[in-house]
Amino acid sequence: MxxxxxxxxxxxxxxxxxxxxxxxxxxxxxxxxxxxxxxxxxxxxxxxxxxxxxxxxxxxxxxxxxxxxxxxxxxxxxxxxxxDSEEEVFGDLRVTTTTGFGTLWLAPRLPKLFEAYPDLKIDLMLEERVLDLPMREADVAIRMKEPSQADLIRKRLMSVRMRLYASPTYLETNGTPESLLDLSDHRLVCQSLNSIQVAAGATLVQHLLTSDIQHLFTVNNYFGVLQGVLNNIGIGVLPDYVTEDFPDLVRVLPDLESGEVPVFLAYPEELRQSKRIAAFRDFVQEEIFAHRRKIREAAPQ
CATH class of the missing domain: 1.10.10.10 (Winged helix-like DNA-binding domain superfamily/Winged helix DNA-binding domain)
Known part of the structure; x- marks a missing residue:
């Protein structure tokens, strides 16, 4: 033919x-x-x-x-x-991840990657739908669960937990809850249970709603939840990684948190030798290592 x-x-x-x-x-x-x-x-x-x-x-x-x-x-x-050059990193790289992780963690760190590799072009696709990597809907993915597709190289990056956070201004005005029952006096800001989200986050929200919460503000992604918290709308359910870039947020009811959510980086086996993917993978891992060092240094001795 x-x-x-x-x-x-x-x-x-x-x-x-x-x-x-x-x-x-x-x-x-x-x-x-x-x-x-x-x-x-x-x-x-x-x-x-x-x-x-x-x-x-x-x-x-x-x-x-x-x-x-x-x-x-x-x-x-x-x-x-x-x-892919043997010595240079350049060209297009299609990266997919969730809206929350992409906007709140990845995108703010990308200037460092572009500074190191100015000829790298990234197409960042933020959506909850799992794109088909073997069919090249994307080159590399960061996912909130272990990929099930065959012919993928996968690496566990870190774990995430959903926790309760509020702004200092909100707590000064409305008080700080001391127990789950106290949440009934506050507005809860969270993802809608009808929106696509990790099961651990939905389970935590369902548990919180048992406290007879009268005031509720729901959004369909964590970026919206964060904006609600920063603008003093209420107490929000957010992934713990946001605290690195928003250190003024106050954790509320520290005994309450979701189950562990694993975060994986994955790419097709056939792109094993790609210099662009190697550069992106190493960059993400270095940022996570730096994040862990910061947590260890901040922990009380």
């Missing part, structure tokens, strides 16, 4: 338009159309339904598009590995 025709087919299927695909490929619409017709003749099938608003894949077209998507991902992987 002609690879060039498959490349043109993939561009048309992805764009849903001969004109847009032609713009991407720097070909005329008529040249693209001829290649698609020739491919359909070779396969003796119709790949697209034509209509006024564009093109829709037929069932046979969907099958071929699935195959070309897989081929394209593998070609991207091969290209990335070839581009």
């Amino acid at each position: 002609d690879w060039d025709k498959l490349r043109i087919f993939h561009a048309v299927a992805d764009a849903g338009s001969l004109t847009h695909a032609g713009d991407t490929l720097h070909l005329s619409q008529s040249a693209v159309s001829r290649q698609i017709r020739a491919l359909e003749e070779t396969l003796n099938t119709t790949l697209f339904h034509r209509h006024a608003r564009g093109l829709i894949l037929t069932e046979q077209g969907e099958l071929l598009f699935d195959a070309t998507k897989s081929m394209n991902k593998r070609l991207e992987t091969a290209s990335a590995r070839i581009r």
Whole structure:
């Protein structure tokens, strides 16, 4: 099968338009159309339904598009590995993690990484959905549980626990609760139980709600919870790593916390030799080591 025709087919299927695909490929619409017709003749099938608003894949077209998507991902992987210099770190790196960890822990530390590797380009994808690393939806992931997908290199980075925090201003105005029952006199700021979150966090929130809390403010991610706490809305359920960058927060009811949440870094086996991933992995580990040293130094002797 002609690879060039498959490349043109993939561009048309992805764009849903001969004109847009032609713009991407720097070909005329008529040249693209001829290649698609020739491919359909070779396969003796119709790949697209034509209509006024564009093109829709037929069932046979969907099958071929699935195959070309897989081929394209593998070609991207091969290209990335070839581009990785033996001595330099440069190029694109797609990183995925949760909204909370990405906004509250990772993003504030990235200036150090860019200072060390100014030619590295990071596409940070923040979402609770677990992206498919083997299918190259991302190059590297930081996840709040051990990845279950095969063909991944994984490393446990640290553990996180959800705890209760409030601002000094809020506590000065509203008092500090001494027991779980005292929370009924305060507003709880937390993730909604309907939002995607680690099970340990949801379990802690469910436990807190048994104290007959009358005032509640829920958000669908920890960044929103943090903003609520910093703006004195109430007492928030937050991951413990936020205290490093917001040292003024006061921990409330220190005997209450969630179960342990493991944090893993993972990337595809086929990117084992990637210099960009190695640089990112080492950077994250060094930041975590620095965080642990700071905790040890601050601990009472």
